Amino acid sequence: MTEVFVLVLILSSSGLFGQDLTKLNSDLGLTDSLNHESEIRIYKGFGVTNHTGIFRMYQDSSKNWRAEFFDHYAKVLMTAKLKIEKRELTSNKNLEKVWWSLLKTRILDLPDMSEIEWKLKKNPEMVEDMGIKVLSWQKTEILDGESYAICFRWSNKLNQVTYRNPERYLQIYEKVDELIYFNNLLDLIRTEFGIWKNN
Numbered sequence: 001m002t003e004v005f006v007l008v009l010i011l012s013s014s015g016l017f018g019q020d021l022t023k024l025n026s027d028l029g030l031t032d033s034l035n036h037e038s039e040i041r042i043y044k045g046f047g048v049t050n051h052t053g054i055f056r057m058y059q060d061s062s063k064n065w066r067a068e069f070f071d072h073y074a075k076v077l078m079t080a081k082l083k084i085e086k087r088e089l090t091s092n093k094n095l096e097k098v099w100w101s102l103l104k105t106r107i108l109d110l111p112d113m114s115e116i117e118w119k120l121k122k123n124p125e126m127v128e129d130m131g132i133k134v135l136s137w138q139k140t141e142i143l144d145g146e147s148y149a150i151c152f153r154w155s156n157k158l159n160q161v162t163y164r165n166p167e168r169y170l171q172i173y174e175k176v177d178e179l180i181y182f183n184n185l186l187d188l189i190r191t192e193f194g195i196w197k198n199n
Contacts, residue, residue, distance in 0.1 A: 021149060024052060027084060028070055034153040036060065038099060040107070042189065043149040044196065050074040053196065055189055057095065057102075065095030069195055091192040098192050105185040107152050113163040116178045120169065148186070 021043060025032050034041070039058035045051075054070040067089040075082040091098055126133055147164040163182050170179040190196050 024054070024072060024074075027072060027074075027082060028054065028086075030056075034058075034151055034158070037153065037155055039151075039153045040102060041151045045147050045149075050076050050080060055089075055193070055195060057089075057099070059096075059099075065099065067091065067095060067098075067193060069193070089193045089195070093192060098188075101188055101192075102152075102185065103154065105188060106181045107150065107185055108154060108157055108159050110159065110161055110178060110181055112161045113166075113178075116176065119176050119178075120173055122173075148182075150185075 022032055024043065030041075036058040040056070042055040044053045044055075050073050052072045052074070054072060055067075056070070057065070057067040059065050069087055069089055071083075071085040073080060073083040093101075128134075145165040145168060147162065148166065149162045150160065152159045161182075163179075166179055166182045166186070170176070170183050173179060186196070
């Protein structure tokens with residue numbers, strides 16, 4: 001993985017969340033850059049709703065570990081006002097141990113889901129299309145559901161990935177390593193912090 005020394009994340013509008021992550025960060029009082037040397041943010045968006053859940057864990061300048069969760073309800077014209085709820089999270093384990101467990105999920109090396117689309121095909125068949133023989137692959141598309149954006153920094157290494165419906169895709173493509181690793185990371189967060197349990 002290429003080492004990254006300039007740590008400004010380009011969080012342009014993502015179709016995953018129906019709202020811009022830069023705007024989301026602004027509402028939460030967060031910078032787009034991961035300013036702590038050890039920090040993870042996981043943004044979970046739900047299709048057509050105005051809700052995004054944000055998990056954040058980091059080591060502050062005093063070397064203390066912190067974990068927090070935000071419920072962000074975006075403003076909806078003439079329907080709902082902006083609403084943000086924040087809570088501190090605790091774990092049964094020491095947060096530094098949780099951090100090392102996060103690293104074991106291979107989050108630093110995990111590619112974006114767009115880079116593994118070719119793995120989400122199966123059962124190729126030869127078909128004729130306008131007199132030309134081609135391979136046709138079966139692929140399942142899940143159009144609604146949940147999407148995740150993860151921003152991760154450890155020292156001078158940075159990774160940012162987005163995955164849509166990783167749990168549901170793993171049920172279909174059980175042997176895709178990247179889906180396994182991504183779901184291991186989500187399972188770890190659920191187990192250690194008790195969030196996103198109702199999936």
